[in-house]
Amino acid sequence: MDSAQMTGRSVWPAELREACGVFGIYAHGEDVARLTFFGLYALQHRGQESAGIAVSDGHIIRAHKAMGLVSQVFTEDILRSLQGHLAIGHNRYSTTGSSRVCNAQPFLVETALGSLALAHNGNLTNAASLRRELLQRGVGLSSSSDTEVIVQMLAGATGDTWEARLRDFMRRAQGAYSLTVLTRQAMYAVRDPWGFRPLCVGRLNDVGWVVASESCALATIGAEYVREVRPGEIIRFDEGGMTVVAGVPPAGRQALCVFEYIYFARPDSLLNELAVHRIRRWLGAQLAQEHPVKADMVMGVPDSATAHAIGYAWAAGLPFGEGLMKNRYIGRTFIQPDERLRRLGVALKFNPLPDSLRGKRLVLVDDSIVRGNTSRPIVALLRQAGAAEVHMRIASPPIRHPCFMGVDMATREELIAHRLSVPQIGQHLGVDSLGYLSLEGLSKVVEEVSQGLCMACFSGQYPLELEHEGRGPSRPS
Amino acid sequence: MDSAQMTGRSVWPAELREACGVFGIYAHGEDVARLTFFGLYALQHRGQESAGIAVSDGHIIRAHKAMGLVSQVFTEDILRSLQGHLAIGHNRYSTTGSSRVCNAQPFLVETALGSLALAHNGNLTNAASLRRELLQRGVGLSSSSDTEVIVQMLAGATGDTWEARLRDFMRRAQGAYSLTVLTRQAMYAVRDPWGFRPLCVGRLNDVGWVVASESCALATIGAEYVREVRPGEIIRFDEGGMTVVAGVPPAGRQALCVFEYIYFARPDSLLNELAVHRIRRWLGAQLAQEHPVKADMVMGVPDSATAHAIGYAWAAGLPFGEGLMKNRYIGRTFIQPDERLRRLGVALKFNPLPDSLRGKRLVLVDDSIVRGNTSRPIVALLRQAGAAEVHMRIASPPIRHPCFMGVDMATREELIAHRLSVPQIGQHLGVDSLGYLSLEGLSKVVEEVSQGLCMACFSGQYPLELEHEGRGPSRPS
Amino acid sequence: MDSAQMTGRSVWPAELREACGVFGIYAHGEDVARLTFFGLYALQHRGQESAGIAVSDGHIIRAHKAMGLVSQVFTEDILRSLQGHLAIGHNRYSTTGSSRVCNAQPFLVETALGSLALAHNGNLTNAASLRRELLQRGVGLSSSSDTEVIVQMLAGATGDTWEARLRDFMRRAQGAYSLTVLTRQAMYAVRDPWGFRPLCVGRLNDVGWVVASESCALATIGAEYVREVRPGEIIRFDEGGMTVVAGVPPAGRQALCVFEYIYFARPDSLLNELAVHRIRRWLGAQLAQEHPVKADMVMGVPDSATAHAIGYAWAAGLPFGEGLMKNRYIGRTFIQPDERLRRLGVALKFNPLPDSLRGKRLVLVDDSIVRGNTSRPIVALLRQAGAAEVHMRIASPPIRHPCFMGVDMATREELIAHRLSVPQIGQHLGVDSLGYLSLEGLSKVVEEVSQGLCMACFSGQYPLELEHEGRGPSRPS
C-alpha cells in the first residue's frame, strides 16, 4: 500500500533527515541481488523503515523496494526476479510519521542518458535552494526526499557522461552524501568532499567489487576490506574493474561524523581502517583516566555502551559486569504503557539485575546523552534495585549544538547540555557523580584518524557554512 | 509493497495504454473524499487495478493510492485522514504484468507554482516525442505512465497560471486525454480537442460541482447531470463556482470513441445526453433489421450484450431469454484449469442453461468480436447444451484496425476480421449464420450524436495523424 | 489471524445459521484439490465468508481453510500441497460479526476410528440439546458451529464403522444437514431424512465421482449429473466406486427448501432434475396468470429476479426490459453512505435507466419480500426516473413465518407480511398494485417436484416439531 502526502508549502517537514545504509556491487557470475540482500542485512542497524535493491543485467535495471526490514521486503521469488551482475541497495532510517514507500530507495528514473538508480546516505545542507532551483527549472517533485533532488539534478546536469554529471552535482551540493549509483553498465561510489558519512570499498574473491556504508557488510558476504572511498571521490566499477574518476577536491578539513565511532557504526566495522570496537574501548579507557572513581563494578547501558564500559573497566582495573537486561524485542511494538501504567511501574525496555547491583558502587557508562530522558529512569531503576552509588560516565563530551548533516538529533533547546551545566545534569539524573569525556580526550583518542572528524555537536564548529534559510535540525528521536 | 521496474530502452512497454475512470469534486461542507470514493465505486468497471484519491483543504493536498479495487484501497481511517473541500480520484485499468503502484494515479507533485495532483484517462499519441523532450530537458522519469509525462509538462510549462500551463500542454499534446486536475484551491476538468474519452459535469445539490468520466457516478452520489465537458475545454471549479476557461479550439472533427457506446460505458450512463442503454437497444434493433432470422429466442452474451439483445428481440418480435450463466466471481482468480482439465470439461466462466436451449433456434447477440477467442467456445457450449441453431449477431461492424487512442485492443494481426472474411469467421466460430452490424447502420443509430465519433477501428480513418515512430497498438487483453 | 470469542452462556449467538456450499470428490489420478477448488468456485454464491478443502491420499488427511473467497484462500502452492485422490470442500456463508476462522470448514479431527473431515450445509433444530449432551459427556466445544457438534457426535458415536456412526448421528439429529465427509479412504455424502438442503451426485468421465450442493458445480468441472442424494441416504465413494449404504428412512413428508428454487440456487443448477431457471420462468408465468396487468415493459430486480421476469413477460406477451443497473462490485465494501449522504441521494447498489423508464407502465418482478427494506427505495428510484406506473409482482407468497432450518432470514416481527396485509404492504412500498404468487400457484408449479418441499415460511406448517427451547430464527440479513 502506498500513501503519498505532500504539503502545499515550500518548507518540507523534518522527516527527511535520514541516517541510512547504502551498498553496491559489481560481480560477474555472482547472484548480486542475493549478495546485496546479505549486505543490507548486515547494515540493518542503519535503517529499519524501508529497504530496496536495484539490479542491472547490462540492459535493463530492475528494482524492488518496500516498507519494512530487509528480511520482510525480500522473498526468494523477488530476489530471483532481480537478475544481473551489478546492483545497489539501501536501508532507510525510520522516523515516526513519515513512513512512505515513495521515500524508499533506491530511486530509479529514466533520463536522457539512460536509466539511473541511486541510493543515498546523508543530508544536503543546501537542499532547500537546490529544490527551489529544480522547481524553477520546471521539474515536479513527488517526494520530500533529498534523494529525488539528487536524482533530478543528475538528470538535468550538464555533461554527456555520468562522471561529468556527478561532478556537476558535487560542485553544487553542500552537505553530507555517500552515494551508490547504478547505470545500466556501471556502478559508482560517490562521497562528499567532507566525508561526513562513511563509505568503503571491498574486493570479492577476485570476482568483483563491493561498496558499503560499513565494512561489517563486506565481512558478512566474505569480501575483503580494501579502503575508504575518499572525500570528494568518484569511483566507477565496470567491465574494466575499479577506476578512480576525477571528482571534486576534498574539503580542506575532513569531517567524518564522530558519532559513527561513538554510536552509529557496528562495533565490528572498520572506519578509516580503525576498528570501531577498539576506538570505543579506548574512549572508555580515556574516560577512566579523566574521571576515575572507587567502585565495585563497571557496567554499560546495553547494548550501545558495552564496548566503552569494557574499556573503562580494563583501564580502571575494575570488574566489568551486567546490571541491566534489555528486552531483545524492544522497538517492535507501537503499544506503549500510558502514564498511569508507567506509574504502576510498567517498564518495557530494561529490567535491573538486583542481585548484581545490591550494595554495589557502580560505574555506569553510556556513549552519550542527548536529552537525558532515558538516562534518568535508568539511574532510578539501578537505585531501586539496591545500587549503593551510581557514578555515571559518558564516553563523549556534552552535546550542545544540533546536527545539520543528517543525524536525527534534537533541537538546540532540547539538548540537556545546552540548558544545564554538568553538575546540574548530574543532579537532574540523580547520580552520585557525573563525568563526561573531554573534547581533548576525545580528540586524543581519535587523532590517529588522520582525515579529520566532524565534532560540531560538541564544539559548535561546523565544517561548512550553513544556508541562512537552512532547515532547522531534526526532531529528536 | 512497491515494485518498480524500468527498461533501459527508450521504447516503453505497451502496458501504459489505459482506459480508466476519473472523478473530481468541489463542494464546501461536504465530505469530498467519501463522495469521491462513491464516485469511483460507480466507475469501478473502468479500471480495477489501482485506485487513488487526492484531496485539498485549500492549504495542503493529501493523497492515498494503492493497488486493488476502490473498496480494498480505502478504509474509514484513510478517508477520514483526507480532509478538504475539493478532490480528484482515479481508477486504473488492469493490464496483466504491468501492475505497479508507481503507475497508480492521481500523480501528486510539488512544482514552482505549488502542489499539483492529476488524474488522466486516455493515451497520448505523441507521448514518445513528448517523453524524449522531457528527458532532453533534464527531467528524470520514474514511471512508464503518460500521466507522469503530463504532470512534468505542466510543471515545466510556460505561464504563471495553471490555466496558461494547461493551455500550453494542450497545444503540444496529441491524442486522448480527459483530465481532472487538483491544485490547492481549484479543481479543473480538461478534455482533448477531439473528445476521445468521455467527461461530464454535474451539480451537487446547490453545494458544489462534480466531474466524472461517466454520468453513472453523478447519479450514484445524487448529483444532477449538467453537460459534457466540451472538446478542447478547460473548466475551473473554485470559490467562484464553475468557470469556463479558454482552452484550445475543438478539432474539426470530433471523435468520441464509439466503443464507449458499444461496450465500455455503464448502460445507465448518458454520453452526449444520450443514454447508453438506449443506444445499445437501438444498435440491437438496427441489427435485427439488417440481419433478421427465424428463431425461437434471442439471447445476449452476458452481461455486456444484454441491452443489445433486448433491442434485437423487441425489433424482431422474438422473445428475449437467457441461455448462459456467468460466474459472478470470474476474473478474481489466478488459478486456471490447465489444458488437461479444459479437455475434461472444466469451464469457469459460463455455464449453459440446457433447459432453455434444448432444441431452440437461437439468436446469439454479442457487442463485438476482437480476436474471436471467447466466441468460439461459447458457440460450442450452446450446441452441446442442445441448441438446434446458433445465429450469431454482432452489434458492431468488423474490427479491422488497431486503436492508438488508449483502448487496450489487439495488434492488427490478432484481429480476426483483419485476417478472415465474415463467412470465414462464421465458419471458424461454428455458427449457422453470422451477421455484423454495418458501418452505415452503426452511423445511422449514432448520427444523433452530433459531435462526431471515432470509428477508426472499423474504418481505418483515424481522426488525427499518428507519429511515425508512434507506439504500436497495445497487447490484446 | 485468528480470533476466538465465546460466551460463557449456554445460549449461542445467532450467527451459526448458515447456508453454505459443500463439495466432495473421489477420483484416482486426478488433481482432486484443484477440481474441488473449481467446484467451490462454482458454488461461491452459497457462501463468501470462508472456504476450505480437505484432501486424503489414503494415509493422511491434509486441510487448508481461511476467511475469504475461494480465490483468495487458495494459491497454486497451497493446492499443490494438498495431494491425494479424495477430497471435500466447503464455502461458508457470511453473517456480519461472526466471521471467525475457527468456524470455517471443513472441520478436521482425529478420532478413535481415525481422521475425519466434515463439511456441512444446514441447521440442526435440536442443536441446543445435542450440544448440552456433548458438554454433559465431558466434551469441550471450541466453536459456535453446528458442525463441531456433528463432528464430536460422530467421534463419540457407537459403532465400529463410519457408516454405523453416521446412522447413529442421523437417528438423533433433527433438522437440516447435507454433509460431505472424508475419512482416510472414503468420501461420504449424507442428507437428512427431510432433504432440506440440496445435494447431488455426478460422474466424472469414468474416473470418479463428485458430490455437490448444486449441479452447477458438476457442470463447471465437466462432470455429468447422475441423481440427487436421497433424503436419509448415506452414499460411500471409495475403491469400490459408489455404494449406497443403509441410512435412516426418509421422512414421511420430504421438505427441500422451496427457496432453493425461488432464490438460492444458481439458475443453471438442476434440483431434483428440474432446472432452476425453468422453474423460475414458470413461477413468473404463473404470476402473470394470477396477477395480469396492462403494462409497457416487464423488468426484474437484478439479478435474482431476471428469470422470473422473463417468465412473466413471455406469459403476459409483454416485452422484457431492463430498468435498473446493479453495481457489479456491490457487497465488497464496508464503507457506506451515512444518513446525511443517503438524503443527498447517494445510492450505491442500483442506478435507474431513466430512458427505459420514462412514461412507462412497469411490471416490476421480484423473487420475494422479506422485510421490505430494499423494495421501497427501488420503487421510489423508478418513480423518480419517470415510471408512469409501477406494478410489483412477487414470484412467491408472503413470508409470514421464520425459518428454523438454516436460512438466515428475519424474526417473525421483522417480516413485513407478518405485520401488514398485502394492500398495506403495497401502500408501504408505494406501488400502483402489488401481487404475490399464491401458495396454490407456487404448489402447482413445483408439484412436479415429487419429493415434497418445505414451504413453512409461507404456510407456517413446519415439517418437523421444533425443540421447545429451540433457538429463535436468525437475524435478518
Next chain:
Amino acid sequence: MDSAQMTGRSVWPAELREACGVFGIYAHGEDVARLTFFGLYALQHRGQESAGIAVSDGHIIRAHKAMGLVSQVFTEDILRSLQGHLAIGHNRYSTTGSSRVCNAQPFLVETALGSLALAHNGNLTNAASLRRELLQRGVGLSSSSDTEVIVQMLAGATGDTWEARLRDFMRRAQGAYSLTVLTRQAMYAVRDPWGFRPLCVGRLNDVGWVVASESCALATIGAEYVREVRPGEIIRFDEGGMTVVAGVPPAGRQALCVFEYIYFARPDSLLNELAVHRIRRWLGAQLAQEHPVKADMVMGVPDSATAHAIGYAWAAGLPFGEGLMKNRYIGRTFIQPDERLRRLGVALKFNPLPDSLRGKRLVLVDDSIVRGNTSRPIVALLRQAGAAEVHMRIASPPIRHPCFMGVDMATREELIAHRLSVPQIGQHLGVDSLGYLSLEGLSKVVEEVSQGLCMACFSGQYPLELEHEGRGPSRPS
C-alpha cells in the same frame, strides 16, 4: 490464514514439544489485557511462534490469538476489545514446519461447567495414552497439542468444581505442566508435582495478583515477586484474593529443569528466589576453578553465555571482552546463503572483532553444546580473525541423554557427547583445549536450590518413569 493438517496415524509428529511462556492476572480496575500484553512481551524469549490472550469480565471470556510475535499479534483495537478483570496469556515456541494457528494458545472451550481457557508450558510424558483415552471416550481431537488433551481431560473430568477437576487431571497426568487457567470468575495457577517448568506468583500494587513463567514478567509490569507456585499446587485467584487449593502431593524428588538456569530463563529472572544471572556467573566461576587456563581474554558466545563468561573472568582474574558481534536481526529471515555462498564466506549470524582477537589467547565460554554444529564454525571464525589460542569452556556437563519433558533438544544419536569423548569433541571443534563443567560442580553451584533439579540430560536419571511407548525426543532445533 489458517492451515490445518493432521495425520491419520496415532503417532503425532514431534512438533508438539514446546517450551513456552504463560501468564495470568486477576486485578479489578486494571486493563488486564494490556498488562498481559506487557507480561508476554517480557516472556517473548520463551516463544516467538504465536501469542494469545484470553480475558474474562466475569460473564464472557473473549480471546485473540494468532501466529507471530506478541507485538505483531495485538493492536490497540484488539486490546481494547478484550475487556475484563482477569486474563491469561501465552507465547508459543517456534518449531519449523509445524506452525499452525490451531496450535496457538490459550485454548478456549465451552464445557458443562462453563467456559474455560487454558495456557500450558510443558510436555506430558503420558500424552499418548491420555490421548488414546480421550479418543476412546469419543472425543475428536483437532490439533496435535498436549494443551487440547489437557482441556478435554478437564472438560470430561469428574467433579463439580474446577478445583476438583484440576486435581483429577493432576492425578492422571505424568510429566511437565505449568498452567494458567481462566474460568469466568477465577484464574488458576497449576504446576506439576515435579515442578519441571517454572511458575511464580507476584503481587500487583495491592490491586491484584499475577502469575508468570518467569519473574522478569512481574518486574516488567511493576509487580512484586511473592513466591514460586509449589510443585503439585493449585492456586486460585478470585474475588477472595489468592487461595491455595489442595492439589496433589509434590513428587518425592523435585525436578526443575536445570536448563532454565543454564540457558532458557532471562538473566534478570528469579527461579526459586535465586537470580539466574548470579547462578550463571557462579557456573562460570566454578568452571574457572575446574578448568583454569592461561589466557589474555575471556569472552562468551553472545548473547546466551555472557553471564557465564563474566563469572569465569571474575574468578580467573582475567579481563572480560567481546570477540564476536551477533547480528541483532538474525532469525528473522528465511533467505539463507546456499553452499556456494557459504564457501565464498557469507556468514550472517556472527562477525569477529579481529582487532580484539589478533594474537590473543582466548577463553571462549559457552553455556552448553548440543550437537556441536554452531561451535565449530565459531572457533574457525576466531582463528581466522587471528586468535592465537582458543580454549573452550562449557558451563554445563556433556549432554548425553535426550529430554522427554518438553525441551526441543536432539535425539540421542545427534548429541555430540553421546557419540564422542570430550577429547574427541575438542578435536572436532578445533580448539586448543576443551573443558566441561563437571556434574559435581554443577550440583555444588545449584545445591542451594533446595527443591531439586532435573539433570537427566547429563546423568540419564529421569525423575519419572517414561511410558514404554512414549514419544521419542524432539527434533533438534
